[in-house]
Amino acid sequence: MDLLERETVLRDLAGHLKAAVSGPGRLALVRGEAGIGKSAVVRRLAQTADPHIRVVTGACDPLATPRPLGPLLDLAPHLGREVRTALAATPTGPGRPDEVYDCLLADLSAYPSLLVVEDIHWADEATLDLLRYLARRLPNVPALVLATYRDDEIGRTHDVTALLGTLAGYPWVYRHDLAPLSRRAVARLATGHAVDAERLYLVSAGNPFLVTEILAAPAEPIPATVREAVAGRLVCLSAAARRVVDVLAVLGTQVPLRLLAGVLPAPEEALDEAVACGIVRTHGQVAEFRHELTRLAVLEAVPAAARLRIHRQVLAAMRSGPAAEEDLALLADHAAGAGDPAAVLRYAPAAAVRAAALGAHQEAADQYAHALRYADRLPSEQRISLLEGHSRACLLSGRLDEGIASRRTAVRLRRALGDRLREGENLRWLSCWLWPAGRAAEARRTGADAVRVLEGLTPGRELARAYLNLCRLACYGHEGEAAVAGHAGKAIALAECSGDTGVLVQARFHTAAARVLREGRGWEECERAVSDAVAAGLPLDAGALALVMCWLAALRRDAVRAAAAVSRAEDYCLDHDLPAYLLCARAWGSWALLNRGSWSRAADAAQKILAHPGPPPVARALALTVLALVRARQGTPEVWPPLDEAAHLVDPGCLRDTGLGWEAPVEAAWLTGDHERVRAEARSGLAALADRVHPWLSGPLACWIRRAGGEPPQVPAAGPYALELAGDWAGAAARWDGLGCPYDAALARLSGDASALRQALAAFEALGTRPAVAHTRSLMRVRGVRPVRQGPRPATRANPYRLTNREMDVLKLLDEGLSDAEIAARLYISPKTAGHHVGAVLTKLGVHSRHEAARKHHGPERE
Numbered sequence: 001m002d003l004l005e006r007e008t009v010l011r012d013l014a015g016h017l018k019a020a021v022s023g024p025g026r027l028a029l030v031r032g033e034a035g036i037g038k039s040a041v042v043r044r045l046a047q048t049a050d051p052h053i054r055v056v057t058g059a060c061d062p063l064a065t066p067r068p069l070g071p072l073l074d075l076a077p078h079l080g081r082e083v084r085t086a087l088a089a090t091p092t093g094p095g096r097p098d099e100v101y102d103c104l105l106a107d108l109s110a111y112p113s114l115l116v117v118e119d120i121h122w123a124d125e126a127t128l129d130l131l132r133y134l135a136r137r138l139p140n141v142p143a144l145v146l147a148t149y150r151d152d153e154i155g156r157t158h159d160v161t162a163l164l165g166t167l168a169g170y171p172w173v174y175r176h177d178l179a180p181l182s183r184r185a186v187a188r189l190a191t192g193h194a195v196d197a198e199r200l201y202l203v204s205a206g207n208p209f210l211v212t213e214i215l216a217a218p219a220e221p222i223p224a225t226v227r228e229a230v231a232g233r234l235v236c237l238s239a240a241a242r243r244v245v246d247v248l249a250v251l252g253t254q255v256p257l258r259l260l261a262g263v264l265p266a267p268e269e270a271l272d273e274a275v276a277c278g279i280v281r282t283h284g285q286v287a288e289f290r291h292e293l294t295r296l297a298v299l300e301a302v303p304a305a306a307r308l309r310i311h312r313q314v315l316a317a318m319r320s321g322p323a324a325e326e327d328l329a330l331l332a333d334h335a336a337g338a339g340d341p342a343a344v345l346r347y348a349p350a351a352a353v354r355a356a357a358l359g360a361h362q363e364a365a366d367q368y369a370h371a372l373r374y375a376d377r378l379p380s381e382q383r384i385s386l387l388e389g390h391s392r393a394c395l396l397s398g399r400l401d402e403g404i405a406s407r408r409t410a411v412r413l414r415r416a417l418g419d420r421l422r423e424g425e426n427l428r429w430l431s432c433w434l435w436p437a438g439r440a441a442e443a444r445r446t447g448a449d450a451v452r453v454l455e456g457l458t459p460g461r462e463l464a465r466a467y468l469n470l471c472r473l474a475c476y477g478h479e480g481e482a483a484v485a486g487h488a489g490k491a492i493a494l495a496e497c498s499g500d501t502g503v504l505v506q507a508r509f510h511t512a513a514a515r516v517l518r519e520g521r522g523w524e525e526c527e528r529a530v531s532d533a534v535a536a537g538l539p540l541d542a543g544a545l546a547l548v549m550c551w552l553a554a555l556r557r558d559a560v561r562a563a564a565a566v567s568r569a570e571d572y573c574l575d576h577d578l579p580a581y582l583l584c585a586r587a588w589g590s591w592a593l594l595n596r597g598s599w600s601r602a603a604d605a606a607q608k609i610l611a612h613p614g615p616p617p618v619a620r621a622l623a624l625t626v627l628a629l630v631r632a633r634q635g636t637p638e639v640w641p642p643l644d645e646a647a648h649l650v651d652p653g654c655l656r657d658t659g660l661g662w663e664a665p666v667e668a669a670w671l672t673g674d675h676e677r678v679r680a681e682a683r684s685g686l687a688a689l690a691d692r693v694h695p696w697l698s699g700p701l702a703c704w705i706r707r708a709g710g711e712p713p714q715v716p717a718a719g720p721y722a723l724e725l726a727g728d729w730a731g732a733a734a735r736w737d738g739l740g741c742p743y744d745a746a747l748a749r750l751s752g753d754a755s756a757l758r759q760a761l762a763a764f765e766a767l768g769t770r771p772a773v774a775h776t777r778s779l780m781r782v783r784g785v786r787p788v789r790q791g792p793r794p795a796t797r798a799n800p801y802r803l804t805n806r807e808m809d810v811l812k813l814l815d816e817g818l819s820d821a822e823i824a825a826r827l828y829i830s831p832k833t834a835g836h837h838v839g840a841v842l843t844k845l846g847v848h849s850r851h852e853a854a855r856k857h858h859g860p861e862r863e
Contacts, residue, residue, distance in 0.1 A: 027146075501532075629667065720735035
């Protein structure tokens with residue numbers, strides 16, 4: 001595993017070593033919880049030490065009866081004869097400790113040395129005395145003594161605590177804490193793995209051991225190694241301490257000590273023992289596990305009967321006094337765990353309402369789900385209300401299938417009750433969420449049903465929202481500005497009467513968005529609508545509009561607007577707990593990166609979406625498509641499986657409406673030289689667009705027909721596509737350059753003269769698209785155009801991966817974890833050029849991520 005975020009401590013330790021061997025000597029203490037990476041840091045320091053420095057390493061063992069001077073026995077073969085003789089003075093063990101200490105001190109005085117003693121929390125008394133002895137005399141020795149220990153396993157009475165007190169007054173003793181990895185570091189390690197990086201961070205709390213084990217076994221809820229490690233630490237606990245740990249595991253995170261005392265009589269001493277073991281910790285009046293994965297491993301081992309008993313005890317203890325509003329969630333959870341239907345129905349709905357009001361939609365969905373298990377005991381109205389609340393919470397937390405199922409049931413039950421108003425409202429909600437679920441055709445039918453039901457009643461807010469839904473769907477379906485404006489006008493007329501600001505803002509936005517889609521005008525109105533929604537305190541409306549801005553910019557290949565829109569949408573969705581919106585925004589972001597030629601970053605972004613446990617089908621389909629196109633452009637295998645999966649995730653209308661879905665198979669076929677398939681797929685796409693007027697959908701399909709040697713029909717085409725179809729390849733390429741789309745610009749230049757072909761070849765080579773390079777070279781041969789440079793330079797030929805000198809510079813900077821902008825600044829090139837070089841490096845190395853490139857650069861020796 002890479003030693004991420006350990007550069008500072010390694011630099012400090014290397015400085016100590018350099019200073020110590022020149023004199024005076026030093027003692028360094030490296031501390032941190034189990035699995036934090038102390039041994040990895042020590043190994044890396046030893047590997048990078050000056051060859052003239054002697055490195056000797058010993059470790060303490062977790063034995064019931066520790067070996068006297070065990071670490072010294074381990075490293076004796078690497079020490080002088082006098083030390084070995086002193087250690088072997090008696091047949092049963094080391095000789096007199098003072099003689100051994102003197103001999104070791106004399107040996108260290110003779111050679112510049114790094115002496116490592118690992119895991120001193122398991123040390124015997126003689127080893128700790130040895131460290132005391134050496135520490136006092138180190139100023140006269142050319143050596144760095146480095147000791148590691150787990151600070152989560154030493155309490156107030158531990159022998160190491162006494163040692164630390166002795167060392168506190170020595171100025172040549174240095175202490176170094178290893179902190180957990182940050183979210184960014186965990187996400188970097190997760191790159192290329194089918195795991196959700198955010199959940200990985202939450203369950204591991206950034207512990208490198210836990211991160212590594214989860215990545216090694218992503219399909220296992222709790223890796224076997226973690227389960228065994230936790231069991232090994234628990235086995236030494238007394239029965240009372242194990243009982244405390246079990247109860248804490250059942251109670252969940254952040255357990256108030258007063259609640260623990262309500263379940264267990266006088267738990268203080270047993271809790272102190274559990275804390276000393278390193279499993280749990282306390283802060284203030286709260287106890288908690290150090291890592292959620294550890295809690296889950298303990299909980300897994302608690303017998304079902306014991307869990308039930310604990311939940312019932314906690315529920316009784318909490319109900320014995322007045323219940324505060326903030327306790328509703330705990331009461332509901334323990335009521336569910338205790339199997340108490342009446343208590344669940346009393347507390348879970350209230351907890352769900354409170355969680356939803358706070359924006360905690362995931363928690364709200366869970367609480368509604370608890371209540372729905374017993375909802376058949378309730379009157380119909382109450383049951384339907386639970387279904388509606390559950391649906392809304394699920395949809396906002398990204399659980400689309402659950403939310404849609406609950407909403408369908410609510411529609412059916414409202415219809416059975418004859419409640420036409422709420423039936424229409426539920427139909428409208430159902431339609432809203434069928435589109436991101438990839439069911440565009442059903443969304444339109446259901447939206448029309450909602451309007452039909454509500455138009456038979458007194459017009460009001462519900463009908464205004466239903467008209468707005470049709471306005472949105474018409475915009476996403478590219479039905480044209482007139483259709484969008486017609487629905488928007490009806491929605492606005494009703495919203496002005498009811499004062500529904502959300503409808504007014506969204507209707508104006510989507511009318512302007514339809515104009516942007518067709519003509520490129522209306523960006524300012526869209527931006528103003530987003531700002532109005534934020535200012536009005538409408539988080540769902542603002543989040544939805546910010547998301548649509550990402551789609552508009554990516555669809556129109558506007559690199560600058562796309563980057564700004566995705567950044568804003570991500571920040572807003574994170575701040576307002578809108579995971580479904582967030583994943584969709586990141587999916588559009590991956591497409592925007594693809595358009596800019598940042599293929600490695602696009603693939604990484606797509607992989608992160610696919611690793612998430614529940615992205616909306618639209619987001620997943622787009623991520624699959626982006627990943628497939630990166631592979632197709634780089635000439636790597638496994639192009640068609642993700643395209644096929646994307647096509648089965650969403651219906652054809654949704655695949656077409658998003659913009660990239662129908663074009664991607666056409667491009668993939670062109671890159672493999674299957675021009676007949678290109679023409680057939682593109683004509684099929686244009687036929688599906690016959691009743692739509694959208695130049696950014698039909699334009700690229702017509703261009704692919706032309707690039708494959710066919711004669712495209714006359715269709716609406718956006719600026720650069722229209723120029724290419726008209727034979728103005730130079731104008732098209734210039735427009736693409738202005739939009740920041742180097743790959744599209746190179747494609748346009750394939751229709752140009754000799755100079756244009758050479759430019760296209762250079763661009764394709766820089767991007768690392770082997771199929772396009774091969775196609776361009778073939779085209780140049782047919783037209784009699786000679787490339788400017790024949791073959792790689794000698795330095796490139798000598799490189800095992802055929803990397804140029806500049807690409808080697810880029811690879812070294814990738815190893816430092818630098819972004820394209822940072823690489824550009826370091827090499828005095830533009831960020832766009834840096835991105836091209838990064839893509840070329842990844843292609844030549846045969847990898848898909850910057851992380852993999854760095855690993856391949858170092859080869860098998862890299863940790």
